[in-house]
Amino acid sequence: MLSKKQARAFFLGGTVVTFLIFIGLTVYSLSAAQDQSNIENLSESAIRGKYLWETNNCMGCHTIMGEGGYYAPELTKVVERRGEAYIKAALMSPVSWQPNGRKMVKYEMTEAQANDMVEFFKWIGEIDLNGFETVVSPLAKQ
Numbered sequence: 333m334l335s336k337k338q339a340r341a342f343f344l345g346g347t348v349v350t351f352l353i354f355i356g357l358t359v360y361s362l363s364a365a366q367d368q369s370n371i372e373n374l375s376e377s378a379i380r381g382k383y384l385w386e387t388n389n390c391m392g393c394h395t396i397m398g399e400g401g402y403y404a405p406e407l408t409k410v411v412e413r414r415g416e417a418y419i420k421a422a423l424m425s426p427v428s429w430q431p432n433g434r435k436m437v438k439y440e441m442t443e444a445q446a447n448d449m450v451e452f453f454k455w456i457g458e459i460d461l462n463g464f465e466t467v468v469s470p471l472a473k474q
């Protein structure tokens with residue numbers, strides 16, 4: 333059995349060691365080499381696209397990195413999957429986009445707005461997802 337003195341030393345030693353490990357791992361996580369946000373490629377245009385994404389409630393129906401509504405397809409890798417022209421057609425369409433029956437809101441975006449959205453999707457698509465697989469909603473037909 334540990335004496336009271338030994339128990340105190342054991343407790344203090346353990347606390348100090350785990351605290352130092354915790355600080356070390358925090359510094360490591362925040363170091364530039366660990367950054368996966370793709371922030372160096374964040375353009376003005378992509379920021380405007382993000383603003384459009386938020387102010388038009390795209391997330392009410394779509395997901396990005398799994399976050400959002402499950403009514404319409406996952407969009408993290410949409411540039412890779414559909415290409416720029418397809419995305420712009422969906423956003424600039426004068427009628428509701430509904431290739432498979434389910435309707436998207438008719439946004440009638442201008443060319444400039446659609447370009448900003450594409451830049452936002454490009455930036456999102458190049459983020460290092462650490463192996464996370466984005467799954468397109470099984471309800472949305474391909």
Ligand code: HEC
Nearest residue numbers: 388389390393404405419422431432434435436437472473
């Ligand atoms: C009311 C729900 C709804 C909202 C809100 C919505 N969408 Fe959609 N979106 C859809 C549906 C439904 C489709 C077509 C899915 C299909 O192909 O069947 C679609 C398709 C798309 C596609 C083509 C995706 C693919 O893989 O075929 C893109 C890109 C897109 N939407 C972007 C956006 C953006 C950007 C916004 C916000 C400005 C937005 N959507 C808001 C429902 C929505």
